[in-house]
Amino acid sequence: MKIAVVGAGAMGSVYAGLFAEAGHEVVAIDTWLHHVTAINTSGLHLSGASGDRVITGIRASTDPSETAGASLFILATKGGAVGEAARAIMPYVGPDALVITIQNGLGAAERIAAHMPTDRVLLGVADGFGASMKGPGHAHHNLMKLIRLGEIEGGNSDRLEKLADLWRSVGFNAQAFPDIQQLIWEKFLCNVTTSAPCAVFGCTLGELMANPDWWRIAIGCALEAYAAGNAEAVRFSFADPIAYVTAFTASMPAARPSLAIDHLAGRRCEIDAINGMVPVVAARHGLAAPYNDALATVIRARESSFGKDRT
Numbered sequence: 001m002k003i004a005v006v007g008a009g010a011m012g013s014v015y016a017g018l019f020a021e022a023g024h025e026v027v028a029i030d031t032w033l034h035h036v037t038a039i040n041t042s043g044l045h046l047s048g049a050s051g052d053r054v055i056t057g058i059r060a061s062t063d064p065s066e067t068a069g070a071s072l073f074i075l076a077t078k079g080g081a082v083g084e085a086a087r088a089i090m091p092y093v094g095p096d097a098l099v100i101t102i103q104n105g106l107g108a109a110e111r112i113a114a115h116m117p118t119d120r121v122l123l124g125v126a127d128g129f130g131a132s133m134k135g136p137g138h139a140h141h142n143l144m145k146l147i148r149l150g151e152i153e154g155g156n157s158d159r160l161e162k163l164a165d166l167w168r169s170v171g172f173n174a175q176a177f178p179d180i181q182q183l184i185w186e187k188f189l190c191n192v193t194t195s196a197p198c199a200v201f202g203c204t205l206g207e208l209m210a211n212p213d214w215w216r217i218a219i220g221c222a223l224e225a226y227a228a229g230n231a232e233a234v235r236f237s238f239a240d241p242i243a244y245v246t247a248f249t250a251s252m253p254a255a256r257p258s259l260a261i262d263h264l265a266g267r268r269c270e271i272d273a274i275n276g277m278v279p280v281v282a283a284r285h286g287l288a289a290p291y292n293d294a295l296a297t298v299i300r301a302r303e304s305s306f307g308k309d310r311t
Helices: 010-021 033-042 079-092 108-113 158-169 180-201 205-210 212-231 241-250 258-264 277-284 290-303
Strands: 002-006 025-029 044-048 053-055 059-061 072-075 098-102 121-127 131-135 138-141 146-151 174-176
Touching: 002 010, 002 079, 010 025, 010 044, 010 053, 010 131, 010 138, 033 059, 044 131, 072 079, 079 098, 079 108, 098 108, 098 158, 108 121, 121 158, 121 180, 131 258, 146 158, 146 180, 158 174, 180 205, 180 212, 180 241, 180 258, 180 290, 205 212, 205 241, 212 241, 212 277, 212 290, 258 290, 277 290
Parallel strands: 002 025, 002 072, 025 059, 044 138, 072 098, 098 121, 146 174
Antiparallel strands: 044 053, 121 146, 131 138
């Protein structure tokens, strides 16, 4: 099967690597030219929980037309870029192809819907990978827990179950879920807790928890997101959000959120899809989100001094 991974950053590289290792034809699309060149020249170096090796046979490109003929499109860009990714691949998505979008934060389906019909689009949530780029052509992931998949409108379907089978067949722990929105929100809660706080304080997840003042602010972010989710009628699987985000954060003490990694490298991040979304959703229900609003404001202020993204 030909599989197109659009957005070959840390998580996109993990997807591309495992699908290629399993014998699928993989094309990886990314705007980072040095990364694309490294993959084409020397292969993809993937290290961490799934092993340390170099994977050859992946065709990398900056040209979305290389995705033509793919049966599955995996959109693994940052949240703010997923709409542009959908626009770029739209001419090459065949009538029988599926698109799965896996981003942190909220709003991916809505951004995609502005550029293509969503009847063939499914949603995914990557749980517990702790992935990062070590350099051009080298991705690392700390863990490899679960890929959660679901239909945008909810419910089960044959195509959803077949998609989960495909992901499992290449080595992922993947499950189909009837309420993917619940899972997106539960991942969102963890992202909100750690992303902006770790970026602002320049710390790992373990360091965030070890500092009482920093952790109090992180929990404030989590509780604001939980209140917004309840107002949106999200069916959370837990009643204690503090216990939930604490267990998640404690599971990867040495990790840094991708948002914090971006800021360490002087790159713009996806703050508007993560902490920056909490005040937006809260305002729809007459709620305030001062912790998330303040941290998102700090992040945006820092980014005003950043240069262009890597090339």
